[in-house]
Amino acid sequence: MSALLTVENLNVSYGAIKAVQNVNFTVHDNEIVSLIGANGAGKTTILRTISNLTKPTSGHINFQNQDILGMASAKIVSSGIAQVPEGRRVFAGMTVQENLQLGAFTRDKGTNLKSEYALIYDQFPILKERRNQDAATLSGGEQQMLAMGRALMAKPKLLLLDEPSMGLAPLFIEKIFDIIRTVNEQGVTVLVIEQNANQALKIADRGYVLESGQITMTGTGAELLASDDVRKAYLGG
Structure with a gap:
């Protein structure tokens, strides 16, 4: 399996604080890879560095x-890399469809977005119902779907997901992870970072455990789910 993304010897600091x-x-082509860890472990910093939103010290x-x-x-x-940021960050005062349109800002100007919208609305039917609604009025779960749909409008080869379950009701969490599986089955490679280790590892081909800015464990999703150390630290015993 060929490597799509390779991160090597990455270091990121905020002043004197070594975050990574x-x-x-x-991350190999067509995989789902989960990067799990507690709040403050450095997960978001890594995704932001991949997207050049945070500058690394080296690597x-x-x-x-x-x-x-x-x-x-x-x-x-x-x-070919699109990121769904932590907290969704949909654009208030703009409709659902206008938010989706912004996701295609790097695409060729001649691209027929009508067919692109149709694909997203097929994936997320609730967004079609809400397409003329202000994005800020959607529920948290609907906003997460919109943020994912917006990223998919860029036609990424690699989708970066930052805490997709954050703040969502359990029903929506299940739905979001089902959608992540479906997106992957459609040919998009996924790197997901999560505090919800159970859900993240269930869908992962492989996973990494990040603690205090360092990777301390790696394995298949199933192997990490079965690990006593992972269960004690992240799965409630």
């Missing part, structure tokens, strides 16, 4: 055999 320390991991990030470290964020999106 010598992190190495790989290498290769995507499709191209060094993307320091590449402009818009160019990273154009190259």
Whole structure:
């Protein structure tokens, strides 16, 4: 299986605080990879660094055999990486469809978005019902679907998901992870970071455990779910 994304010896600091320390991991084509850890472990910092929203101290990030470290964020999106940020961050005062349109900002101007909207609405039927509604008036679960749909409008090869279950009711959490599986089955590679280790590892081909900015354990999703250490630290015993 070929490596789609490779992160090597990544270090990120905020002043004197070392948020990420010598992190190495790989995401292969068509995988779901979960990066789990407690709040403050450095998970979001890693995703933001991949998208060039945070500057690293040192390290290498290769995507499709191209060094993307320091590449402009818009160019990273154009190259095939789209991120769904923590907290959804939909654009208030804009409709659902206008939010989706913004997801395609790096696409060719001649792209027929009508067919693209149809694909997203097929994936997320509730968004079609709400397409003319202000995005800020959606429920948390609906906003998460919109944030995912917006990212998918960029036609990514790799989808980065930052805490997709945060603040959602249990029913919506199940639905969101089912959608992540479906998106992956449709050919999109997924890197998901989560505090909800149980859900994240259930869908993962492979996983990494991040503690205090360092990767301390790796394995298949099933192996990590069965680990006593993971169960004690993240799965309630």
